[in-house]
Amino acid sequence: MSIPTPSAGFLHIVVGYDGSPPASRALDGAVRLLQGRTGRLEVVYVAHLTSTVMLSADAIAEMETDFDEIEKDLRVQAAQQLGDRVDWGFQRRQGLITEQLIEVASGLVEAGAASGSGSGSGSDETVVIVVGSSSHAAHRMVGSVAVNLARHSPVPLVIVP
Numbered sequence: 326m327s328i329p330t331p332s333a334g335f336l337h338i339v340v341g342y343d344g345s346p347p348a349s350r351a352l353d354g355a356v357r358l359l360q361g362r363t364g365r366l367e368v369v370y371v372a373h374l375t376s377t378v379m380l381s382a383d384a385i386a387e388m389e390t391d392f393d394e395i396e397k398d399l400r401v402q403a404a405q406q407l408g409d410r411v412d413w414g415f416q417r418r419q420g421l422i423t424e425q426l427i428e429v430a431s432g433l434v435e436a437g438a439a440s441g442s443g444s445g446s447g448s449d450e451t452v453v454i455v456v457g458s459s460s461h462a463a464h465r466m467v468g469s470v471a472v473n474l475a476r477h478s479p480v481p482l483v484i485v486p
Contacts, residue, residue: 334363334449334450334451335363335364335365335449335450335451336358336359336362336363336364336365336450336451336453337364337365337367337433337437337450337451337452337453338355338358338359338364338365338366338367338452338453338454338455339367339369339426339429339430339433339452339453339454339455340352340355340366340367340368340369340454340455340456341369341371341422341426341454341455341456341457341470342368342369342370342399342403343370343371343399344395344398344399344402345457346457347456347457347458347459347485348456348457349402349406349457350457350485350486351455351456351457351485352366352368352403352406352407352455353406353485354455354457354483354485355455355483356407356410356411358453358455358483359411364411364412365411365412365413365414366407366411366412366413366414367413367414367415367416367429367433368403368407368413368414368415368416369415369416369417369418369425369426369429370395370396370399370415370416370417370418371417371418371419371420371421371422371425371426372392372395372396372417372418372419373419373420373421373422392417392419396417399415400415403415416429422470423470423473423474423477426454426456426470426474426478427454427474427477427478427479430452430453430454430478430479430480431479431480433452434452434479434480437450437452451481452480452481453480453481453482453483454474454478454480454481454482454483455482455483455484455485456470456471456474456482456483456484456485457471457484457485457486458471458484458485458486459471471484
């Protein structure tokens, strides 16, 4: 399946990032997609609390501290990987990964439409989500972030192998 090349206008790329090898490949793929275009990367780390952790207030507090440390580490890793090759920002979100990536992308679409420059107004701004493909065998049975995004994303999606 081929994806149409984004227009020559502004390209906003939302990259799901957790520091894993697939996420690092997705970040590199997003940089390649942005080459020769005007745009920005939004690197998004989604902290996800499991249902077991949510049963305990103490566990939630401990995980929040862990998430703060993870966020700092991931921000540094992304900065090292990206350098000054592209304009980029970093966001930490909390919730279900697929939902949060879609929410970030939808927010960018809405912001562009509200300003009269976005995808919703038929102009030359495009929002794309880029994620790495999972290599976990269990994801073939229960699904992965990439599979869920392929089913539900309202914007173009690039899955980097």
